Amino acid sequence: MGPISFVKEYWRLMLLLVFVSFALVALFIPGGIMADDSYVDGESVNDNPTNLEYGLGLDGGTRISAxxxxxxxxxxxxxxxxxxxxxxxxxxxxxxxxxxxxxxxxxxxxxxxxxxxxxxxxxxxxxxxxxxxxxxxxxxxxxxxxxxxxxxxxxxxxxxxTRTQMIETIQSKINEAGLDGGDAYESEQLGGQHYIVTEVPDMDPDELRDLLSERGIVEVVAYYPEDDTGNHTNETVLEGGDIATVDPPQTSERGGGYEVPVEVYSNAAPEFQSRMNDLGFTGEGQGMCQLSGGEDGVNFNHDGPQYCLLTVVDGEPIDAHSMGQNLAEPMAAETWASDPSFVMGAPDQQQAQGLSVSLQAGAMPAPLDFSQEQTYSLSPALADQFKLYSLIIGGLSVLTVSGMVFLRYRDVRVASPMILTAMAEVVILLGFAALIRMPLDLSHVAGFIAVVGTGVDDLIIIADEVMDDGDVSSQRVFESRFRKAFWIIGAAAATTIIAMSPLAVLSLGDLRGFAIITILGVLIGVLITRPAYGDILQRLLTDK
Structure with missing residues (x-):
């Protein structure tokens, strides 16, 4: 048999082997098929032996819907x-x-x-x-x-x-805070009310609630003398949306606190520069600020005129500093706008990090109503137990199905390929999950178990149909019976997909993960594994 004839004859089995090979690469080769930030120079930065990612149910963390x-x-x-x-x-x-x-x-x-x-x-x-x-x-x-x-x-x-912008901003906050594996999405409840759902691993409910409570509205406010009576006034001279780039927080060169270096957009820089000159910050107000930030914000008790630039987050001043010479001179010469960078102050590292995240992620357009929140939280230790139990349950399901198949046929030629084909289906699904970085949860585990059960059911239908009338040594007889069986499992697969589609589309929590895995398993079975099993049976049972 020539190579072309061999490919034509066994292309279904070869297709299965190709998919299994790609799945194994996606699962176990460092970085998988696509680039992965969790690998540096081929070495995993975590203790996960595979490329799989896990959701809250298998990794621990918090989900808040509000x-x-x-x-x-x-x-x-x-x-x-x-x-x-x-x-x-x-x-x-x-x-x-x-x-x-x-x-x-x-x-x-x-x-x-x-x-x-x-x-x-x-x-x-x-x-x-x-x-x-x-x-x-x-x-x-x-x-x-x-x-x-x-x-x-x-x-x-x-x-x-607004809801879409909320989701994008929360996702940016999660990413900027370094919370790998976090996600934000919208869920529509019965009655038409829309909830924003945020999932973050390795974070307790209070920490996540604090992160979501911060809208991140950042302003630079000029605090300066209003008149000769000693009264002072506030004026917003720069907003968070005017900030183009943000560098990591660093220790302040002024001797205390922290600074966040920023660069202003070119279209906002000239107005900011002009206003600083008009208000006197680059002249008599240079270096004239006695205020400073602390745990309770900025203390406004002072004597004499003050020219302070306040860092304000969500309406609360967190730090104040004066216009230094290095910034005042280029502003007075009107050259600063061509290189518009300066630093925003924060009293401690935590607030500096929060300021940096808010500037990079942008402001949340609206607050969340935590009085109506729905919270799900799981400790990492308990999640590790669930991971172990899921592995044990998966192994038991395979052993149970294998035992029943051998009891049913008592023929290694029929039963062994059936079990191997069903396992190949699970490996392909796991490889697909690793490829798209789908965070696996308990609902997905239930879907995998369902895929094993329904997959073996279909393979039993094929085996029973082709062996129903005794002798199946003729290739023509085998193909006729196989086509009949394939129509049966094809109709069953279509019914399953139609039944599961609403669960996969609607935002129904964990049911969605179960439905997605079940649908993917059915498609892989009908398009790849069932035809390959037919090729194996044909080779083993016919005189070919």
């Missing part, structure tokens, strides 16, 4: 979008937003209101606080010339765009 605090007036007639060409009047949007902040009915903090336009040209107004009623919100919009019905046009919750 809705977003907010209220939305949807599809408002704000006069901000031209009906002919769809151009957006940004000044009109900013005007409405400013009126929301300046109204007399309620008080909003920085970042608590937003007026935006979605991709369809619809204008939405949002407030991110639970201290405002629908009537107050409607009244504030009316001051801006926007008439809305508080009962029909205003609803609890935020827009889909």
């Amino acid at each position: 809705p977003v605090i907010g209220m939305t007036a949807e599809n408002i007639d704000a006069g901000a979008v031209d009906e002919d060409d769809g151009q957006v009047d940004r000044e009109r949007l900013n005007e409405i937003e400013s009126i929301l902040y300046d109204n007399d009915e309620f008080e909003l903090e920085t970042g608590d209101a937003r007026v935006s336009v979605d991709d369809d040209g619809n204008v939405h107004a949002e407030v991110f606080t639970d201290e405002v009623t629908e009537e107050q919100f409607a009244a504030a919009l009316a001051e801006a010339g926007v008439e809305v019905d508080p009962d029909e046009d205003i609803r609890d919750g935020v827009t889909a765009e």
